[in-house]
Amino acid sequence: MDRPWLAQYPQGVPADIDPGAFSSLPKLLQRSFEQFAERPAFAFMGKRTSYAQWERDSAALAAWLQAQGLRAGERIALMMPNVPQYPIAVAAALRAGLVVVNVNPLYTARELEHQLLDSGASAIIILENFAHTLEQVGGRAGLRVVLVASMGDTLGGVKGTLVNLVVRHLKHLVPRFSLPGHHRFPRALARGRGLRFTPVEARSEDVAVLQYTGGTTGVSKGAALSHRNLIANVLQSDAWNQPALRRHPELAQMNTVCALPLYHIFAFTVVMFLAAYQGGMIVLIPNPRDLKATIDELSHYELHCFPAVNTLFNALLHHPDFGRLNTSKLMLSVGGGMAVQEAVARQWLERTGCPICEGYGLSETSPSVCCNPTDTDHFSGTIGLPLPSTDMVVVDDDGRVLPAGERGEVAVRGPQVMQGYWGRPEDTAKAFTSDGYFKTGDVGIIDAQGYVRIVDRKKDMILVSGFNVYPNEIEDVAVSHPGVLEAAAVGVPDPDSGESVLLFVVRSDPTLDEAGLRAWMAERLTGYKRPRRIEFRDELPKTSVGKILRRSLREQMAQRQGARP
Template sequence: MSNQRPWLSHYPDGVPAQIDINQYASVVAVLEESFQRYRERDAFSSFGKRLSYGEIDTLSAQFAAYLTGELKLAKGDRVAIMLPNILQYPIALFGALRAGMVVVNTNPMYTARELKHQLEDSGAAAIVVLDNFAATLQQVVAETHVKHIVTTGIGDLLGLKGVAVNFVLKHVKKMVPSYSLPQAVRFKDALATGAKQAAPKPSLTHQDIAFLQYTGGTTGVAKGAMLTHGNMVANMMQAGAWIGANLTEEREIVITALPLYHIFSLTANGLVFMRLGGLNILITNPRDMPAFVKELRNSHFSVITGVNTLFNGLLNTPGFESVDFSNLHLSLGGGMAVQRAVAERWKKVTGCTLAEAYGLTETSPAACINPLDLKEYNGSIGLPISSTDVAIWSEDNQPLAIGEVGELMVHGPQVMKGYWQRPDETAKVLTDDGWLHTGDIAKMDENGYVYIVDRKKDMILVSGFNVYPNEIEDTVMKHPGVAEVAAIGVPDEHSGEAVKLFVVRKDPNLTIDELKQFCRENFTGYKRPKSIEFRDALPKSNVGKILRRELRDEKKPSAVAG
């Protein structure tokens, strides 16, 4: 790569070429500074209930003390958090980090199979789980290393209103399946116990792991990206430096609709805005678009982050156009490509440009962001952020010239330490000198703007979540009526892409409905195939490898059955 770094001359005013990662020893140091600086300011809001920075400080310290004092967990032990966006999430998150533990963010929608793999692989000793998903945990907990379970209901920290919320969810909406976890402790009881213990003060450095953030990476089976305190501090400061000139301390109200267990929301909303004294409005169920729009009406929000499907969904919800956008000055899209039609419509309705950012779980996540003073959507993922180098490499790992198409490579302090207990997988994506193979095919223009052209991997991106064909195929092959299967991504107007299956039947009587039911039992929603096509045969290479690309390239696939 040339040493000019063409992007630097196109940086927005005030954005430094480098950030000083040594300003903070750990994520905890950032949090504790914010707790002191913004004590009286509201930090998180959920269902109308707000907690201040001071209250989050107290409650997360109690949870940290519970983990170390009562449960006798040690620095470096893994704690899984299986919660949606509710007030308990930041308390559990910050508490685990303050205790020196490694947070294992766990998607609440996981099936038993997916949950078991993550708990087993991470070696999590404890888990905080919402009542709604505890029945899933019950199925697998005996086969994992989990010794301690903390359960909570959505309404548990909402006061009197919360009692009603919990009652409606359980008895009216029937959203809480019954479960039996006799060893479990209630979240509020854990906090009360922790309040009687001394809060831990572990010594943390940039090398200590803060998160095991699970991703399929380059192959199908989910792996834990080891994100250190150094990685996370770097990315908070990089993103903060990039967007900071547009933001005002103690004034920002950010809509947090993407789940905080997703790396984009975790860093951009959960952490960057803590450093600014911002208020996170937690949206527990953004799929309920009418309720979401109602929340937006009451919030006077100034910032919103999301994926393309979220922005598109809001634009298509009646009443959104009459929301008050007068304070909105930052709309940030990531997690999947922002579509031009959505970005243009967003600007027209809200008056705010939808700026696209790019990142990966393995980069904590931000690597490139568009300047926030963009006048209109430009189709680019932006410029490499401070302290970040980006290069385009050829198949034989040689840097390519400006405008040439190759694999996007990223180097910077936000690049993960590696995959948890997978040196072989780590070696596939990290070079000896720290360059990360992203698996995305891209080009860079003369100004340093990066454009994604295609994906090297066969990964499917559904609403910002990675779906790996290997995992889908491996699981579907377990159905006794399936002989062969291939999974590909097909364009979908709602989710960007959707999963499509091509199946060769072993049992001629196997039906599409039967196979869809099997997928419902084994995959969380976004992984389930939207369409299934039966074939007599699948295209293969000369060594018998199924050629997914040929299936993707077919113009008019002809179904043999249903």
């Protein structure tokens, strides 16, 4: 197919990458373990762990997992925030031939049970802070191995003990739990060091990860991502980032902020594995919502790469301690997970000198498929250009490819696209076109130069008197008001127009009132797009990554309507 976007590629970015450069993720990791052995691979609470130590710890844990009877192809759930045990467990599982099942530690027992049963997981590694949730699932999940980690496990000595005391007894972050027969992470590592580890040779097409969709548009499904899928996306991202990385060629190692949760595919691939491939160091932030603690931790490092979502960029900019961060050599700021708002991008550039390059991806695509050029210095309002080896089209409801500038469903094809949904052949068949394009469910436009603009999710679109209203547009106008911190627009039933717009707003200026905001929006939106109602709130519901959940707001409104006589 024609690829008009190739003409817009920055100099040196290839049209294609070789996804066969490594036969498996363990092969990629082994090369990094050897080549960068003495470098720090990740930092946590001031302690740095080298690539050599990462290799030794993951080999010991892999040996222990094998000794528990786990065999290649079995699934192992990882339910932890950004703590050192996560990269150790990922490397151990993959080296033992297991399939990683990433689990959000904030899941309820119902959500956890669904994911364990759907994936058929045989084992789980879980931080003790969330073990009470697993206790509620009980034996229904059929787990054979339960390994419990603590926040201070890898810190060792007095510091590790002190951290665990504070977490358990001062902050009361570890609810009581009972998991008969469970094992403890430090002891498993210690025993594993005395066992023989037998490496498992994975094939490139073997499933490496089951990445569950967020469930924002229906039942959460496991995207089966192969070793080849993830390797391809690492290499695509590395090639795409090179123009930005050339800004400071004198740097011996790149420091990447890891505030996005590693159980999310964005951080899993584009932070952890990309940094490993490049020999970089990731700074693990277990709870980015604690902005003071996040800034305290990051203030100890020179920051070079900062992947985040719009809400985190925005929150940091508004924090009084933001100036403590050393962004003098910040080369790359990547926005994903949700739309980056122009006001946030403008302020970030003013404060750091580094533009936010908005990208786009999905769990089903490992995740990245599109990104703005990393050598740009302006906000485009688009999600950029398709990455190397990636084809993108816009199709109508019948699957026909639409010409440039036409609005339709965005579809993507490339080596990073999943094999399918785990155990769901019918859903998999529905998700692909006849010629192998994955249908994203997002409404978008591809212009003549190849730049892609996402208009909205299909199911988020609001129909007002027959006119399509896209929440992103309403929200962008709202947050451009200096008194608005966050906004979310949803459609609600309306007897006159079918649906009308309800806007939820979190104020940054407490004096802002409804009349003032309405006047602002009336100047910027035509009549049918203006909110019929505005509701001010202290906060908006979000996913663990910081993406605002419109679905949750719609459900709240439906319940409120149902409760009325």
